[in-house]
Amino acid sequence: MAEIVTKTDYMPKSRGKLRSFCAAFIHKKTAVASFFFFCLLIILALIGPSIVPYNPQTPDYNHVLQGPSWLHLAGTDEYGRDVFSRLIVGTRLSLGVGISSVLLGAVAGTILGLISGYFGKWVDKTIMRICDVFFAFPDILLAIGIIAILGPGLQNVVIAVAIFNIPSFARVVRGKTLEVKEMLFIEATRSIGATKSRIIFKHVFPETFSTIIVYLTMNLGTAILAAASLSFLGLGASPSSSDWGAMLSMSRDYMGTAFHLVFFPGLIIFLTVLSLNIMGDGLRDVLDPKSKD
Amino acid sequence: MYDLLNVKGLKTAFKNNNQRVSVVNGVDFGINKGEIVGIVGESGCGKSVTSLSIMRLLHDTTGDIQDGKVTFKGENLLDLSERSMRKIRGKEIAMIFQEPMTSLNPVMKIGKQLMQGIILHLKYSKEKAKKHAIDTLKSVGIPRAEDIMNEYPHQLSGGMRQRVMIAIAMSCEPELLIADEPTTALDVTIQAQILELMKRLQSDRGTAILMITHDLGVVAEVCDRVIVMYAGRVVEEASVDELFESPRHPYTKDLIESVPKIGERKSRLYSIPGHVPNPNQMPNGCKFAPRCQHAMEICFNKEPELTSEEKRKHRCWLYQQNNVGREQNLGSK
């Protein structure tokens, strides 16, 4: 039998994938800061309702439209509800809508992209032309159109935002699939007799995973913004709920008199989207440096 | 002392995950004018890093030179400013690389790439530079030299591109040409042409060549003197005839033995057990000891020095004068 050569073999120290990822990510200072900010939002979304100083739904007609003070950090609204508490409680709703719609869009888009990229030919052409049609509409207009068909409501906002996320995921995953498909180890897997579905889901998909994660982070910001916009237009969350977009929408009439009503919801949307974008940039630099342009 | 280039105690390290790893560790050698010297070794032995260190081309990477002297015509290149180094690169010392496609600019015409260096270093006028460029192309055996001047690298075949690279390197008539695996990416029939060309350039113009390769056949074919490297160290140095006739270091012997040779069909090739050590986990003592058939106790504890024996040098306890090891070895038998 062949000589066992392993005794003197050099063996690079086994470094976990996660560990080497963390080691590289830690150098992206702003991205790390954004990551912690996002974690904070997640924590708020989970435990927010039990730590807020005031009940976000209880009106207090003695303190209506008050500016920021130590008692009410972000002031109160036209019913005297504490804006700060409402923002914290609203995190769950706004993030939830954003995350679920992007995840939905990502799953559908990834499957389409994998199929399109791997099979090519007419399958690819059909899927990509349909995506082009969707790309031709401005995002928000498309969402409004979908809601016009499905009717308003949070659930339909999720579906609408998910639908306009599908083509962009499909296109990115298709591009990556085209690249991975040509790699030698895919050919090697074909040569042992693997089926197409095995190759696509066991071999091609894991290679596209980091691209998907990066794209997911970046699109999450846009999705939160879109959901907020739809709520602002009165097509999403009910105006009385503490959704950030709905809060903005309600405060429109008081813009001149109570600036803080517009400012704080706007600020938190801005910070969330900004942090997600920075985090996405950082992730891309680490996970998928080639796609940088 | 050699009269063109002297490398002494060269040490180059790479930074890897905040850890400094020595890739070249105390390399000494020299080149005389008009000589072809080969550096052979397997991947990871530090032969390419040695050449990049001489050219000081490691600045943009994570590697840096930690110690040593590279004296070229009496001047230590490691002390020069980047500005004066630029005057030496291309003019006094030129370099060609393994992959001729990636070392040529894909969007610049061949002629322009050639003339750049000529105008910069030789301060020729444009017309004169063009004429010189065409002459150089002809001298490296490129047919239709005038037309090639207006073509882009992708329009040429691999062998032609390597000829263009050699033309660019030779255009300023350097005294030393460093060739890093110049024929590895080429087919055998084209390799034979390029090697022939390099030998001709050396004999016509007296250019010294430092040939870096993993291929013992190429070494035997073109070199006058050979340096064998292993794990960042020079383990043996000898004239090409001596090296192949009576290799001293066990690594050199094994390396020559393990190459399949045409006309010598064997049922089993000789193979060196194990692998080249990882720079992170270098063995103590002689770096080849874990793979060596003649390893003695001392080999695992103390690294031998590079010692001279007449005109050749080797780094092995088997040949160290009045060494403890040999007695031990004989005693144990």
Next chain:
Amino acid sequence: MAANNLLEVKNIKKYFPLSKGWFSAKGHVKAVDQVSFSIQRGETFSLVGESGCGKSTLGRLINGLIKSDDGEIIFKGKNLTGANEKAWRSYRKPMQMIFQDPYASLSPRMKIKDILDEPLKIHHPELSKETRKTMVQEILDVCGIDAYHLDKYAHEFSGGQRQRIGIARALILKPELIIADEPVSALDVSIQAQVLNLLKELQENYQLTYLFISHDLSVVEHISDKIAVMYLGNIVEISPAEDIFSRPKHPYTQALLSAVPIPNPKVKRERIMLKGEIPNAANPPKGCKFHSRCPHAMDICKTVEPQLKKVEGQMVACHLY
């Protein structure tokens, strides 16, 4: 043809279209043009040639990774040409491949045990997890890798070890034919010798048949029984290994042999320097494709393409004979 032919290839052809534009087809690269040969059970048949001669394409055609345009592939007496992808998947079980680049041919995201388990999962779904695990360990042992590496990823191994893993993956299905596409050209000399020895041992122990594709004549001489030399999509010479090195017939074979640098400075020999470069495969010379570089070219070579014919036990396609 003899009855113990494991593989027979008849007039196989593969042309790659040059431009995939909508309106124009600018011609074809004749990657493999009318190639025929047969491999007997237990022998090592080598394809040698320079880059672009079509040797790798030929290997992939036989394994069905690329579909041929014309010709027949007969494996174990069964004609595989024209089979669909599904049928090919089962044909590939007794016909495995080893690839050149051990870095790129193993999935970067799978552990060694999963890489080796995959062929078993595909072709032997009836086996239990434990049986498969024992088989994986056995094959690793045979290929010289310790079992404690099972949980490692491919990138944690050196080039030589990865190639051993690649060999193990090909071997685990107990194939009869192994197509080895430049299996040692990415490896260092000392490692190359280890892998070549392993391939030879495996052949003896498992009665394997090899189709060995390489550009390196010295490696080929060492391992082969029979050698086919390719030039621009054609086979120009097929000979037993001893003959091709002692008395090469085709001028291209002669030139190829004389171009190999010999690691011995004392050996000085007459070198046949070929003129020019390999012609563009999209527009090869008429007649004998080698005539533009051939030192013995005659008038007939420019017009008539020579066919393989028997000359002293060797098959040569040249007008000189």
